[in-house]
Each structure stands twice: as C-alpha cells, then as structure tokens.
Amino acid sequence: xxxxxxxxxxxxxxxxxxxxxxxxxxxxxxxxxxxxxxxxxxxxxxxxxxxxxxxxxxxxxxxxxxxxxxxxxxxxxxxxxxxxxxxxxxx
Numbered sequence: 001x002x003x004x005x006x007x008x009x010x011x012x013x014x015x016x017x018x019x020x021x022x023x024x025x026x027x028x029x030x031x032x033x034x035x036x037x038x039x040x041x042x043x044x045x046x047x048x049x050x051x052x053x054x055x056x057x058x059x060x061x062x063x064x065x066x067x068x069x070x071x072x073x074x075x076x077x078x079x080x081x082x083x084x085x086x087x088x089x090x091x
Contacts, residue, residue, distance in 0.1 A: 013019075044052065 040055075
C-alpha cells in the first residue's frame with residue numbers, strides 16, 4: 001500500500017542537486033562536438049543549402065536559449081492588483 005495523501009516526500013536527491021549522469025553525458029557530448037567540429041567546418045562547402053540550414057537550426061538550440069512563453073490572464077492581473085492594494089494598506 002502507498003503513502004497516504006499529503007505525506008511529505010522522503011529520500012531521493014535534494015532540490016537543486018545536479019544529476020551526475022546528465023552532467024557526464026553533457027561533458028561527453030561537448031567533447032564529441034569539439035572533436036567533430038573541424039570536420040564539419042572542412043566539409044561545410046560540400047553540403048547543400050537545406051542541410052546547412054538544418055544543422056544551423058538544430059545547433060542553435062544548444063547556443064541560444066529558447067524564450068519562455070508568458071501567460072497573462074485577466075485573473076492574474078486582478079490577483080496582482082489585490083496584492084498591491086494589500087501592500088499599500090500595510091504602509
């Protein structure tokens with residue numbers, strides 16, 4: 001039988017602790033890219049335009065961070081205004 005609802009989590013990694021395997025895989029991948037990059041530069045001129053664009057787009061995901069979508073709803077604006085009014089009442 002499982003734990004009852006509302007029971008605190010026990011065991012496992014503490015919040016913010018990096019995953020060791022992920023760290024190792026990233027290091028291995030970085031080493032691999034560093035090794036392959038000179039070949040890619042040498043053969044770049046032999047690639048067709050579509051392949052070049054596909055490579056650029058896929059590699060850009062590792063260099064340029066993706067923008068996060070921000071959702072603003074009327075409910076959130078109302079909650080913000082209510083919070084702001086409560087803070088103003090305190091001072």
